[in-house]
């Protein structure tokens with residue numbers, strides 16, 4: 136047990152709504168970086184954990200934010216605005232929670248995915264954040280991790296040229312729950328938003344969170360400028376983890392079961408002999424294998440996210456809303472599948488009923 140009391144890093148205040156499996160990770164990022172945090176959860180055990188976790192951190196001699204706890208938002212909403220409000224309760228509650236806080240004057244948010252279950256709600260929340268001059272980060276963690284920059288760095292070192300596609304194939308992983316992370320990773324790697332989407336999706340009552348929630352299998356196909364593509368196929372009849380591949384003209388990247396990224400090149404002699412792109416060959420010459428999840432300075436995606444939150448709260452820098460297009464582009468795939476049409480992105484609200492709600496989590 137440490138006898139010294141660590142100094143507060145600042146006077147910043149945070150609110151955390153939902154301290155479940157992902158909420159606990161948010162709290163662990165908030166504790167060292169904020170002066171105080173109000174934690175709201177309907178589950179008393181989750182609240183007890185939050186207090187105990189702060190105590191555990193303090194006992195190491197490190198700073199931990201003052202934690203107050205409550206089982207209802209009613210108790211804490213009057214103290215808005217907080218420097219940041221993190222929304223990590225169940226998916227269908229993200230919109231009512233965010234709206235309630237917005238109407239109490241809260242400006243800055245970290246919201247777990249999915250931001251909303253309709254495109255209209257996503258746009259409304261965003262519009263309100265912008266009107267209030269606030270900030271919004273959606274926790275699509277790969278975006279903040281070392282992966283996008285790391286993959287692009289390794290590709291540049293091997294002079295691979297442009298990334299032409301990202302493909303994901305696997306079992307029951309749900310296009311909405313997990314596919315969204317890969318869509319966002321592809322969007323980061325391409326450095327551009329998708330221009331259109333087609334999809335063929337189906338759902339069965341297998342969602343482990345609740346049987347009323349969908350669990351999408353099937354395929355989504357996103358087109359980016361220059362013919363670049365992101366394709367994801369999930370099969371609800373299979374319990375096999377997904378395979379994630381990245382394609383360049385003569386090279387292939389893969390996420391390995393170890394969490395490492397591997398890069399393999401084709402044989403240059405074969406390419407010289409048959410240069411046409413249609414004369415394909417296996418990419419078997421492994422030139423890189425390494426874990427790229429941490430940023431170059433060794434931080435996890437969530438640590439980098441909260442560093443950005445603190446930096447934005449303590450300076451006047453302008454922050455773009457982060458991840459909102461992915462939130463609505465994912466919902467656009469559900470519309471495209473239902474309509475049996477290719478949809479241009481962002482979705483045109485005169486062609487699609489953007490107020491439709493989808494049972495995603």
Ligand SMILES: NC(=O)c1ccc[n+]([C@@H]2O[C@H](COP(=O)([O-])OP(=O)(O)OC[C@H]3O[C@@H](n4cnc5c(N)ncnc54)[C@H](O)[C@@H]3O)[C@@H](O)[C@H]2O)c1
Pocket residue numbers: 152153154155156157158175176177178181223224225226228247248249274275276496
């Ligand atoms: N970004 C990621 O990588 C990632 C990973 C896991 C989960 N998620 C998302 O985070 C959200 C939460 O998922 P989870 O796995 O932590 O779920 P969970 O069930 O473990 O946690 C949800 C918590 O919210 C609490 N809660 C429920 N209703 C509440 C209310 N009205 N007010 C306050 N608290 C309430 C529950 O008691 C629980 O502690 C989901 O939207 C999920 O999709 C994102």
